[in-house]
Amino acid sequence: MSPLSSDELRAIREELSAGTTPTVWFTSSAVGVQEGRSGKVIALGEPAEGDFIQVRPAGSKDVLSFSTAEITQVKPPRKKSTPEPAKPAAKTQASKPSQDTAPKPAEKPASKPAEQPGKPRTHTAAKPADTAAARRKPRQTKQQIGGAVVTLTADQDGQWSVEVASTKRKLVKPTQVPANAVAQAAKLLHDDVAAAVEPLIEAAREQHRARVEELRAELEAAQAALEELDE
Missing domain, CATH: 2.30.30 (SH3 type barrels.)
Structure with a gap:
């Protein structure tokens, strides 16, 4: 394998x-x-x-x-079972024993030596094999976060927010971040990420430019009205 x-x-x-x-x-x-x-x-x-x-x-x-x-990750093949050998066919007639093959009278077993009184028997206990499996102890696993998802969101007003969540729970609730920080992070991550974020940043710039021009016009109109009142 x-x-x-x-x-x-x-x-x-x-x-x-x-x-x-x-x-x-x-x-x-x-x-x-x-x-x-x-x-x-x-x-x-x-x-x-x-x-x-x-x-x-x-x-x-x-x-x-x-x-x-x-x-x-390669699954091992299944082991093929070995077929059992064929059993020999049983004889139809039992052969008669000949005189040469006739069973001999059983010999008397040799007598065992008598145990000496007062001498106890000793038994040796079998020791467990010192195998690698016995030496290996379970190891406690460390609690780890199984990955996380970071989401950047831009609303219609050009405001950016970031959210971090794992597969089980939210780690960071939606939090506002500056647009320039998003642009800098996108450049550090990858050129394609920066290219995808840049149009959104530019749209936010145009929106803020238009708002600045609008406020400048309002300020000039208010300044002119104040000067007329002072005359």
Whole structure:
């Protein structure tokens, strides 16, 4: 079985962010778990930790830590059952035993030596095998947020707001942010994002320019009326 590739690991992260638990199978490198057994990925830690993939094996309540070499997303083929050998046909007539093959009288079993009185028997208890499965202890998974969605919204007045939500709850309620901060963030993210946001920013600029001209005209009219009153 081939271990997890970087693309498969990236796909597993996306499925966990969507709230699903991807199915994987254990390779021959897996310690303490039978090869070909399936399991569910519960969470992903940091690759620097080594065994950073948290998996619950099928039929178990424990969550164990594995590396990319110990699990795969390639489902193993089913093992073909070996047919039982044909039994020989029973003889129709029992052959008579000859004199040479006649059963011999049973020999008396050799007598066992009598146990010495007062000497107790010793029994050696079998020690449990020190297997890798016994050495592996379940690892407590860290509580992680399964991804988040950041939403930027522009209203008709050119005001921007940001909202952050996970798959389970809202992390940040809609909060107003300056338009220039949105423009700077869009440039840092990607050129396509900046190109998509720029028309909205420009429309907001035009709207504010028109409002400034309108207020300037009102101010000039009010100033003229005041001067007439002062004459």
